[in-house]
Amino acid sequence: MARHASTGPPASPMNTAPGKIRLIAGRWRGTRLDVPASPGLRPTSDRVRETLFNWLMPWLPGARVLDLFAGSGALGLEALSRGAAAAVLVERDAALAAALRATLARLPGSDGATVVQGDTLDALRKSREAFDIAFVDPPFAAGLWPQVWPLLAPRLAPDALVYVEAPADLDPGVPPDWPLHREGRTREVRYALHRAPAAATAAATLRGVPAAGSRTE
Structure with missing residues (x-):
């Protein structure tokens, strides 16, 4: 994601002006992505993305990826660049969604990507994909993590990986049976990769119902 809303002073021009970021590796390595002007829009840094995708490398080939709150699309597109088979990028802001579609139109072999323009929680409710x-x-100020988990759980394939980014001093409330795989921190954010159990087990756990054969790692 890229939109880290703030409850503090208005963002500086550096955070709101249009610009570009680059894809780090894979078939689209070095491709510049437009970052339209949008209050609070701040793409995940190159340093964090490089660390994250080093963690994900064994699981990327052929993976189906969901990029919620996509913003600039840097995470979903980086996954596709490195071998993911398909990606759904969900973005509420119409201008950002249009920029994502324009980027995909100029990337060769981007047929596996789909941009969904609309509310992320609604998109999760309507989705039937795994x-x-x-x-x-x-967005950090919106505090949406607890609302995402019960809607995301049924959309996860068995043993899916879930990347979570949050303020460094905030607990995003990841379900307790989604064990931590790797994590890192900067001064501003905590970023973590979790292993989700089978989707049915996760959904039952979030409803407070013990699931048959439930397990943790």
Whole structure:
């Protein structure tokens, strides 16, 4: 994600001006992505993305990816560049969604990508797909993490990986049976990769119902 809303002073021009970021590796390595002007829009840094995708490398080939709160699309597109088979990028802001579609139109072999323009929670309610990797980095000030988990759980393939980004001092409330795989921190954010159990087990756990054969790692 890229939109880290703030409850503090208005963002500086550096955070709101249009610009570009680059894809780090894979078939689209070095491709510049437009970052339209949008209050609070701040793409996940190159350093964090490089660390994250080093963690994900064994699972990316052929994976189905869900990029919630997509913003610039840097996470979903990086996954596709590195071998994911398909990606759904969900973005509420119409201008950002249009920019994502324009980027995909100029990337060769981007047929596996779909941009969904609309509310992320609604998109999760309507989806019937199962995903191997999900990126969850909502606007920080909106506090949407607890609302995402019960809607995301049924959309996860067994043993899916879930990337979570949150303020460094905030607990995003990841379900307790989604064990931590790897994590890192900067001064501003905590970023973590979790292993989700089978989707049915996760959904039952979030409803407070013990599931048959439930397990943790």
